[in-house]
Amino acid sequence: MSSCESAEQRVQEASQLASDPAAMQTLALKSSAQAWLQVAISCPTRFGEATTRSGLSWYTAQQRARQTPSDSVNLPDPQELGAQAAQALETTVHAFSPTQAAHAAQCEDAAGFSMTLIAARRTSNSNALLKAGDLHHAAAQQFAAAADKDPRQGVYSAQPLLDHPDTMADHANGLQAPTEAVVEANCARALLTVNEESPTATAEPQSSNMNTPDTKDEHSSKAGTTQTAPNRPQQTLAMLTTARWYSAFSLGYPSFDQALFRTPADD
Numbered sequence: 001m002s003s004c005e006s007a008e009q010r011v012q013e014a015s016q017l018a019s020d021p022a023a024m025q026t027l028a029l030k031s032s033a034q035a036w037l038q039v040a041i042s043c044p045t046r047f048g049e050a051t052t053r054s055g056l057s058w059y060t061a062q063q064r065a066r067q068t069p070s071d072s073v074n075l076p077d078p079q080e081l082g083a084q085a086a087q088a089l090e091t092t093v094h095a096f097s098p099t100q101a102a103h104a105a106q107c108e109d110a111a112g113f114s115m116t117l118i119a120a121r122r123t124s125n126s127n128a129l130l131k132a133g134d135l136h137h138a139a140a141q142q143f144a145a146a147a148d149k150d151p152r153q154g155v156y157s158a159q160p161l162l163d164h165p166d167t168m169a170d171h172a173n174g175l176q177a178p179t180e181a182v183v184e185a186n187c188a189r190a191l192l193t194v195n196e197e198s199p200t201a202t203a204e205p206q207s208s209n210m211n212t213p214d215t216k217d218e219h220s221s222k223a224g225t226t227q228t229a230p231n232r233p234q235q236t237l238a239m240l241t242t243a244r245w246y247s248a249f250s251l252g253y254p255s256f257d258q259a260l261f262r263t264p265a266d267d
Helices: 003-018 025-042 043-069 078-095 098-120 126-144 160-164 179-196 235-248
Strands: 166-168 176-179
Touching: 003 025, 025 235, 043 179, 043 235, 078 126, 078 235, 098 126, 098 160, 098 179, 098 235, 126 179, 160 176, 166 179, 176 179, 179 235
Parallel strands: none
Antiparallel strands: 166 176
């Protein structure tokens, strides 16, 4: 069985567990998030769907944990998951091509600018938005170090954010959502484009020898990840993209399939 087939089987098993009323739902949803992340790593052609569903599963697990605190399941919040991905990036960033690194640096830098600007205009939740902006800027700085030329602009057009400080329409689907949620969703989509620039983006791996974050040790001191090998940029990018989707959903981005996945009938 290939690593892709094994990962897809884990998703099926996790989905069955999550639908079992007798199961601990928070733990089942956490397993689903981890399983979808492994699909993103092991099945490059499903990277976009898998990272989106992984982020959605983390968000759903978080919501369920708030409803059933007796489950006592250790879950990362979006910023913790993003920080863990950034830590993994320290050892993998130079495995990205200069083009990939440049594009990732620019999208993360733009998201950091937007989150910081939104935070400055808010009277509530501003500290969390500032922290999110700092995480985006930190990731941008790491990616920029692997680019041939630093692509970061530092300052970007603020007019769309000034015109729509609270909610805005997402150009990807026309749906209204909190402005900060749209920023995170657009960052996640930009990272999908970075993945498509990888030479492995259309190839399926033939063997299964990669560790999925947080699957080897449920009691790890880190809530969502284990050590990422230096030659695993696909894993790091999957973690980072998942974290951006998780943040988008937590900030109020629509979570139904029609908002997230386009079909040929939609075109």
